[in-house]
Amino acid sequence: MNPRETVANDLLRSAARLSRWASRLAAFDVSYAQARLLALLDELGPARVSALAEADHCSQPTMSTALQRLESQGWAGRVPDPADARASLLSLTPAGRDTLEEIRRARAAVLSPTLASLDESEVAQLRAAVAALDDLLLRAARTDTHH
Template structure:
């Protein structure tokens, strides 16, 4: 296995993401769509945790969340474990908006996928399954006890 496989994969994925973002007409900006996707993935989450995940300050994240909240895409609820804190959750409107963003971005690269021959499309479909397994494995907490 190539020592650069990880770097090559990340480079290609980043370029495909840029292509999709440049060519798609989205109902939401890319950064906000990415944050909304993070909130969907993480479930109910504190702003401080979102800031840590996004490598930004808590005030910056508060501003970004407020924009999503003003658009009705997320809501705030009191954290049952700490009444001083709030949890951010995606709303049904947020789920639908994110679904549309994904469809729009996918549609931007569909013409290129259609140019592939059947064998390459099948290989790419299998690669997507492998990548989903990779992500599922990465999401499983590793035991630190021996």
């Protein structure tokens, strides 16, 4: 395995561990996938089922049932798409928005005792790490859609 492959592996391993660790500790009554979907709805505003599925990289049926779960909790609602009677437009309800905010606070809180023990230069390193990850994701997305 060449050096770049090693970096790739290490990066994926560490990112996965961090992600897994945080979602395990931040335990509410809302699952990881549902939290992701709340954030997606918040970001994409009123959107169709298929648009949400594509953005979340999951199949359309998966998104359909996930949205039904959110709707049954009162966190999302739909209106018929005025432009196309086959489609619906999904958005967060106020309750859904509140839940999303709560989740964000809880996720940040999981890391906060650890972050509190860091000095400024270490926080700066983390910020740089975030920037590096985001840059990689941006490039990866471009490579991905190129074919």
